[in-house]
Amino acid sequence: MNSQPISSDVYQQAGEWLERLDNGPLDKLSKRRFINWVDAHPTHKQAFESMLATWSSAALERALIDAQQNITLKERIRYTPPVRWWQAAVLCTAVIVGVITWQFSSPQPTLIIHQYATDNGEVRSVTLEDSSVLTLGAASDVYVRLSDNHRLVNLKQGAAYFDVTSNKQRPFEVKVGSASVVAVGTEFNIDRGQYFTDVVVHEGAVEVTGGPDESPLLLKAGEQVRITGRTLGDIRPFDIRRTLDWRSGWLELDNASLHYLVERLNRQSAKAIRVDAPALNDLRVAGRFRLNEPQQALSLLAEAYGLSVNETPEYYTISRHP
Structure with missing residues (x-):
């Protein structure tokens, strides 16, 4: 079969799949998407194989092999490998994957x-x-x-x-x-x-x-x-006109857990914030806290609820007063 012209969009999609596969085996849903994409048009297989020929990665090869699990092969194409062993191993896998058909609904471009x-x-x-x-x-x-x-x-x-x-x-x-x-x-x-x-x-x-x-x-x-x-x-x-969310830079709480507050402050803080006793995570707190100033928020929290906040070069630790 003669090769067909391949668009730049298809090459981009093939490169994105190579990068994802190079990061390790796909989850079940991603496997389905990958197989659907390969099967959607002959140029997808062509682009994938041409880019794969210069992509040396053992992780990629393992991910491709894993993608074939529990999938029915319609046929196997005879393949003559190139000179370098790593290309032979990886490209053979790509050719097999290229002729796979997923057994569910037809693919979405x-x-x-x-x-x-x-x-x-x-x-x-x-x-x-x-x-x-x-x-x-x-x-x-x-x-x-x-x-x-x-x-x-x-x-x-x-x-x-x-x-x-x-x-x-x-x-x-x-x-x-x-x-x-x-x-x-x-x-x-x-x-x-x-x-x-x-x-x-x-x-x-x-x-x-x-x-x-x-x-x-x-x-x-x-x-x-x-x-x-x-x-x-x-x-x-909730009142849309009065309710504040993270986009405002503030967090407004009413009877929320300390764990909830700490989890959201940790998204902003350069230092990790931790609670020294698991039971303390359930402490109920309320108030308005400035998200982009976690140190100030921790000081207000300590003052309002009788807590101690100890700082080290790596993290903040919240504990009860002795």
Whole structure:
């Protein structure tokens, strides 16, 4: 079969897959996406193999082999390896992967894939290709995949505010672990913590689901819900005009746990903040704390609740007074 012209977009997508595979084996969903992408058009396989020929990586080879697990091969192509042994091993794997067909639905052409992350104390605003605006809070990490009929964001950690461009043919979905938040055109905030995730809708409405087999919940502007694992809490109202979130630089709490406060201050602090006794994490606190000045917030916390804050070159430690 003669080679077909390959667009620059396809080469970019092939390079992104190579980088992801070079970071180690893919998870189950990523394997499906990779196989769907390879199978979507002959030029995808051509671009992937041509770039793979100059990419020497044992980790990449292992990831490609892993991607074949539990997938049915339709056929195997006869292959003559090049002179260098590492190219032979890796390219043979690529040829096999190129003829794999995933056994589920037909693939969706990928438009663009990105990963965005922020450091401690950093806030970043990104305009996506569909004109939606994603604002990342400090110490946050997201993976974005836009296809012709679906917009998907995986919030791996931290907080993000979404200003979604309306498009009924391309739902906008945010995955947070097993839970998902689906919108068409709206503005909402998601804050993912260690033990639960808070979803707050500022404009429009979103559909929140705790897991693939759970019943969805409709959340409208001026409402919020807390997700714990696969469990959705009760819908609670909030005043959009008065409620402060991380974008303001302030954190306003009413009967929240000390763990909740410390987790969010740690996203801003250059030094790690830790609590010396597990039971102290459950202490209930309230007040307004300036996020970008964690040392000042800790001083106010200590004064209001009779705590001690000890500082070393590496971290702050919160403890009860002796």
